[in-house]
Amino acid sequence: xxxxxxxxxxxxxxxxxxxxxxxxxxxxxxxxxxxxxxxxxxxxxxxxxxxxxxxxxxxxxxxxxxxxxxxxxxxxxxxxxxxxxxxxxxxxxxxxxxxxxxxxxxxxxxxxxxxxxxxxxxxxxxxxxxxxxxxxxxxxxxxxxxxxxxxxxxxxxxxxxxxxxxxxxxxxxxxxxxxxxxxxxxxxxxxxxxxxxxxxxxxxxxxxxxxxxxxxxxxxxxxxxxxxxxxxxxxxxxxxxxxxxxxxxxxxxxxxxxxxxxxxxxxxxxxxxxxxxxxxxxxxxxxxxxxxxxxxxxxxxxxxxxxxxxxxxxxxxxxxxxxxxxxxxxxxxxx
Ligand code: SF4
Numbered sequence: 388x389x390x391x392x393x394x395x396x397x398x399x400x401x402x403x404x405x406x407x408x409x410x411x412x413x414x415x416x417x418x419x420x421x422x423x424x425x426x427x428x429x430x431x432x433x434x435x436x437x438x439x440x441x442x443x444x445x446x447x448x449x450x451x452x453x454x455x456x457x458x459x460x461x462x463x464x465x466x467x468x469x470x471x472x473x474x475x476x477x478x479x480x481x482x483x484x485x486x487x488x489x490x491x492x493x494x495x496x497x498x499x500x501x502x503x504x505x506x507x508x509x510x511x512x513x514x515x516x517x518x519x520x521x522x523x524x525x526x527x528x529x530x531x532x533x534x535x536x537x538x539x540x541x542x543x544x545x546x547x548x549x550x551x552x553x554x555x556x557x558x559x560x561x562x563x564x565x566x567x568x569x570x571x572x573x574x575x576x577x578x579x580x581x582x583x584x585x586x587x588x589x590x591x592x593x594x595x596x597x598x599x600x601x602x603x604x605x606x607x608x609x610x611x612x613x614x615x616x617x618x619x620x621x622x623x624x625x626x627x628x629x630x631x632x633x634x635x636x637x638x639x640x641x642x643x644x645x646x647x648x649x650x651x652x653x654x655x656x657x658x659x660x661x662x663x664x665x666x667x668x669x670x671x672x673x674x675x676x677x678x679x680x681x682x683x684x685x686x687x688x689x690x691x692x693x694x695x696x697x698x699x700x701x702x703x704x705x706x707x708x709x710x711x712x713x714x715x716x717x718x719x720x721x722x
Contacts, residue, residue, distance in 0.1 A: 393439040395431055396447050399423045399462075403453030403486065408508075409518050409550065409584040410577055412635075413448045425465035432469045443477045444469075450506075451480035452491040463498035470499050477501045481544070485522035487530035492537040502540040504573070505530055509549055509556070510563040517550040519584070524563070531567040542621065543569040547605045548577040548597025548640060550588065554605045561609035565616045572613055573622040576602035576640035578631070589638060599648070602640035606649045607656075614714060623649055644687060651686040655694060657716040658684065662699055665718060671703040673719040678708035684716065 400413035402422060428444070435442050444466050451459065469475040479502035480495060487505070495503070509515055510524040527543075534541045543564045547557040564572060577597045579589050588594035597605075606623060613620050624645030625631060631641055642648060658674050676684045684706045685691060692704045711717070 393435060394443045394445050395435045396445045397423060397428055397431060397462075398448035399446055399451065399454070400448045402448075402458075403450035403482070405450075405453065405521055406519060407584070408520055409588065410546070410580065412580040412583050423462065425461045428462055428465040429468075432466060432475065436469070436474055441474055441476050442469075443479065444475055445478075446480045447504075448481070450483040450486050452482040452488075452495070453486035456494065459494065460498075463495070463500070467498065475499075479504060479540075479542070481506065483520075483522060484526040484530040487533055489533055489537065492533060492539065496537060496539065500539070502542060502570075503534045504542040504544060505534070506544045507560070507564055508544065508546045509552060510560040511552065511556045514549050514551040514556065527564075528567065531569070535568070540570045541567070542571045542573065543567065544573040544575065545609075546575045546577055547602060547609070550585070550594050554601075557605050558608055558612075561612050565612055565618055569618055571619045571621040574606055574609060574620060575622075575625060576606060576645065578625055578636045578641040579638035580631075581635045581637050586637060596638040597640045599640050599642045599645065602645065603648045603652055606645075607652045610649055610653060620646075622646070647683065647687055650683045651691055653714075654680065654684045654716060655686065655691045657714070658691065658695055659698070661716050661718050662695070665720070668699055668701075669720045670701060671720075672701065673705045673707050675707055675709050675711060675717040675719055676715065677711045677713045680711075680713060681706050681708045 398413070401407070432444065446462065463478070466475055466478060478498065478500040480500055481504040484505050484507060492503070505527060507527040508518065508520060510527065512523050515523060531541055531543065545560050545564055579585050579596055585594060589596060610620060610623065625641065627643035632643060654676070662668060674684055692706070695701060695704050707719070
């Protein structure tokens with residue numbers, strides 16, 4: 388089989404972070420707190436070379452542009468032989484909005500970095516303050532413009548259900564981030580991780596957990612607004628890991644298939660609308676969706692089909708994939 392292009396993540400846990408944000412525990416998310424060295428970068432790229440034809444290197448889990456410049460240079464320099472050989476086609480870094488300057492972006496570009504992911508998290512300054520982020524929404528606006536001016540790809544990360552946030556402020560964050568014209572977004576509903584300040588706030592009754600159900604309902608309209616703006620959602624929900632599933636996620640919106648729950652909800656809504664628009668609801672029907680959207684329409688464990696049968700008194704509902712545009716649902720009354 389032809390090896391495929393892969394994203395090679397290198398986690399730089401908390402490197403460059405001036406403090407710990409209340410919700411963050413990179414040991415749990417990235418599996419380690421050991422600072423990353425240039426030889427680690429070299430090793431993972433060397434290993435990847437035997438597994439795929441070309442790759443993208445991604446520095447995640449810290450504030451890359453806030454790491455001392457010499458360390459940034461050393462980490463990026465370790466990747467250069469792989470760029471020169473053509474194996475590494477791009478590099479991306481994740482960082483804080485207040486750690487972005489034109490000069491820092493120039494350094495990244497000199498080493499072939501083409502994408503910057505900004506942890507915006509919220510565009511509500513009150514929420515940012517309660518989370519101990521140490522930056523404001525205007526830092527995100529400024530940093531996004533600098534990334535754009537530098538001719539780099541911009542990815543924005545946001546969270547829902549943070550301390551002080553509500554569905555309205557989360558939706559507003561989505562709107563404001565969409566207005567910055569990113570090339571992609573990541574949405575992370577808040578999970579309470581063991582050992583964080585958020586765990587303490589939650590145990591003291593000062594923070595109400597963002598449940599999976601609440602996250603699905605808050606994220607559904609946010610996902611629609613990004614879809615309608617043509618902005619790809621690169622990730623919805625934390626990547627499931629053994630640590631998270633094994634008890635490190637002690638509350639909040641952790642679900643290994645959170646994105647599928649959100650997208651399933653959107654398809655359920657679209658099917659409801661299509662069924663209601665029928666002049667007469669038949670006892671059996673088939674939902675027509677794009678080939679690669681059948682599972683979203685079906686819902687986890689067939690939940691959407693059960694709901695539709697129950698709500699509309701249907702005897703049978705099926706889903707069929709066909710050459711349809713994504714996000715469209717039509718009805719075939721002949722089962
Ligand atoms: S959320 Fe980002 S900036 Fe905050 S502590 Fe974690 S890695 Fe650092």
